[in-house]
Amino acid sequence: xxxxxxxxxxxxxxxxxxxxxxxxxxxxxxxxxxxxxxxxxxxxxxxxxxxxxxxxxxxxxxxxxxxxxxxxxxxxxxxxxxxxxxxxxxxxxxxxxxxxxxxxxxxxxxxxxxxxxxxxxxxxxxxxxxxxxxxxxxxxxxxxxxxxxxxxxxxxxxxxxx
Amino acid sequence: xxxxxxxxxxxxxxxxxxxxxxxxxxxxxxxxxxxxxxxxxxxxxxxxxxxxxxxxxxxxxxxxxxxxxxxxxxxxxxxxxxxxxxxxxxxxxxxxxxxxxxxxxxxxxxxxxxxxxxxxxxxxxxxxxxxxxxxxxxxxxxxxxxxxxxxxxxxxxxxxxx
Numbered sequence: 278x279x280x281x282x283x284x285x286x287x288x289x290x291x292x293x294x295x296x297x298x299x300x301x302x303x304x305x306x307x308x309x310x311x312x313x314x315x316x317x318x319x320x321x322x323x324x325x326x327x328x329x330x331x332x333x334x335x336x337x338x339x340x341x342x343x344x345x346x347x348x349x350x351x352x353x354x355x356x357x358x359x360x361x362x363x364x365x366x367x368x369x370x371x372x373x374x375x376x377x378x379x380x381x382x383x384x385x386x387x388x389x390x391x392x393x394x395x396x397x398x399x400x401x402x403x404x405x406x407x408x409x410x411x412x413x414x415x416x417x418x419x420x421x422x423x424x425x426x427x428x429x430x431x432x433x434x435x436x437x438x439x
Numbered sequence: 440x441x442x443x444x445x446x447x448x449x450x451x452x453x454x455x456x457x458x459x460x461x462x463x464x465x466x467x468x469x470x471x472x473x474x475x476x477x478x479x480x481x482x483x484x485x486x487x488x489x490x491x492x493x494x495x496x497x498x499x500x501x502x503x504x505x506x507x508x509x510x511x512x513x514x515x516x517x518x519x520x521x522x523x524x525x526x527x528x529x530x531x532x533x534x535x536x537x538x539x540x541x542x543x544x545x546x547x548x549x550x551x552x553x554x555x556x557x558x559x560x561x562x563x564x565x566x567x568x569x570x571x572x573x574x575x576x577x578x579x580x581x582x583x584x585x586x587x588x589x590x591x592x593x594x595x596x597x598x599x600x601x
Contacts, residue, residue: 280508281484285450292443322443
């Protein structure tokens, strides 16, 4: 498979998972966290699927999003996630879904961030809260959830807070 | 349509067009030009489809490709295309296919580059040479060619040197 084909498959899987997650939290109040805004394509997709009534907080090291996918200033949180996510957690905003798209070319840094993120999300989410992640996460309280058919098991991961 | 969906459609169209172009030049000797190497995904796809016997010259302002998609040094041409493409043309290497993926966020710069590129390719290609481009090109001698079914007409363009 060429890298172009592999990339298309990854984006297809991402779209399927986001659609699934949006459906899964439709009846559940709470904010949505986009951890790793990047270009803003998945933020735009979530915003379209979740509707205007849903608050989406987008986190990134620095703003690199397409002008059409920049969140309102009060829901754009810039800086190192290791600083900004604990600060957000301290605000006590109820969260229904966290989507993490944090993988970078730096395999070691990505693994370290994922190891840190699992327990953070387990502490932040209320029971029943959903996590969708491009990295496998492990933490007491995060239970793996099956993904929709057609999504390869090594590209996306979902968890529910017990 | 969300930006994620639009992006997936664009990549799908790109893959379809590259497969089609690879088939169209299969029996035709000559090098392939990748104008705008970028991440290297379409270079990797063309390389897989065209086979090891085909010389692919990749052009970019500076190298930004994934390590798995970096061409051999003798076929990696870095610098401004307005300098490097005329210099390449002067070498007289026969070309079967040129794939241009040059669009950037800067609409005016992209349009100016496309306006410059059309006549350059018309001069460089031998009769029957094929062009695939993410931008519409116009030049005497470049005749529009129909794209495969399923490719939206405003996302990719093909031309044959008369």
